Amino acid sequence: MASIQTHIHLVRHGHVFNPRDIVYGRLPRFRLSEKGIRQARSAAIFFNFRPLAALYSSPLLRARQTAKELRMAIDQTKVRISALITEIHSPFEGRPSAEADALNGDVYSGAGPGFEQPKDILRRTRRFFSRVTKRHGGHHVAAVTHGDVIVFALLWANGRALLPEYKGRLGPLGIQHGYPAHGSVTTFSIDPDRPDARLAVNYWEPDQ
Numbered sequence: 333m334a335s336i337q338t339h340i341h342l343v344r345h346g347h348v349f350n351p352r353d354i355v356y357g358r359l360p361r362f363r364l365s366e367k368g369i370r371q372a373r374s375a376a377i378f379f380n381f382r383p384l385a386a387l388y389s390s391p392l393l394r395a396r397q398t399a400k401e402l403r404m405a406i407d408q409t410k411v412r413i414s415a416l417i418t419e420i421h422s423p424f425e426g427r428p429s430a431e432a433d434a435l436n437g438d439v440y441s442g443a444g445p446g447f448e449q450p451k452d453i454l455r456r457t458r459r460f461f462s463r464v465t466k467r468h469g470g471h472h473v474a475a476v477t478h479g480d481v482i483v484f485a486l487l488w489a490n491g492r493a494l495l496p497e498y499k500g501r502l503g504p505l506g507i508q509h510g511y512p513a514h515g516s517v518t519t520f521s522i523d524p525d526r527p528d529a530r531l532a533v534n535y536w537e538p539d540q
Contacts, residue, residue, distance in 0.1 A: 336469075336470035336524070337521045337524070338470055338521070339472045340475060340522065341378070341474045341475065341517050342417075342520065343399075343402070343474055343475065343477070344512045344518075345364070345390075346367070346375075346514050347364065347368035347514045348368060350365075353430070354427060354428055354429060355424040355425055355428075356426075358418065360392075360393065362392070364398065369397070371514045371515030371538060372398040372515060373405060374515055374539065375516070384406060384473060386408075387399060387403055387474050388412045388475035389476040390417050390419065392418060395478070396411065396413070398515075399411045402474060414463075416459055417460050417476075417478075419480075420448050420453055422447060423444065424439045436497065437496065437500060438496040451494055453481055453484050454484045458485075461520065461522065469524055482518050485520065486502065489531040490505050505535075509537075512535075513538075521533075
């Protein structure tokens with residue numbers, strides 16, 4: 333008999349109010365913009381016919397606000413917080429976004445001790461996948477997280493190297509604009525009989 337897959341839907345948080353245009357990273361008090369709220373509400377459409385066993389969120393404000401919009405739209409009673417899917421820890425935090433943009437988003441090369449590398453991000457994401465599969469096996473689970481967390485899980489699931497230069501160049505993997513859009517949903521389907529196998533992946537994004 334075929335095994336029942338667990339479907340983990342990683343939702344990227346909505347657009348952030350960031351008038352100073354800095355790399356906000358894990359800094360506190362970065363909330364959703366009005367556009368971000370609309371994106372979060374649009375993301376709820378994806379779950380209309382996918383009843384969720386649980387809804388998780390990164391602890392950061394923008395993710396929690398996105399999860400709140402999802403919770404209200406899809407009638408979930410609780411948002412569970414997991415630090416395993418929080419934003420990356422980068423030396424660019426608080427610096428102008430233009431500095432990271434000039435490096436094509438590579439905030440990893442040359443980062444000193446104490447900062448995360450792609451393998452560190454994937455390690456905690458896989459721990460999250462493992463916990464969710466044990467708790468909610470055979471069900472659909474949504475988790476609001478951050479762009480690079482999704483990127484490196486996506487590269488791993490497709491058997492690609494965890495190279496920062498692939499950021500923004502994910503079109504061949506089905507990411508329409510090269511990088512996960514705000515309010516997008518990237519689904520990882522896990523076979524309980526083959527937990528270490530590469531995962532089936534699907535991508536969806538709302539009308540922006």
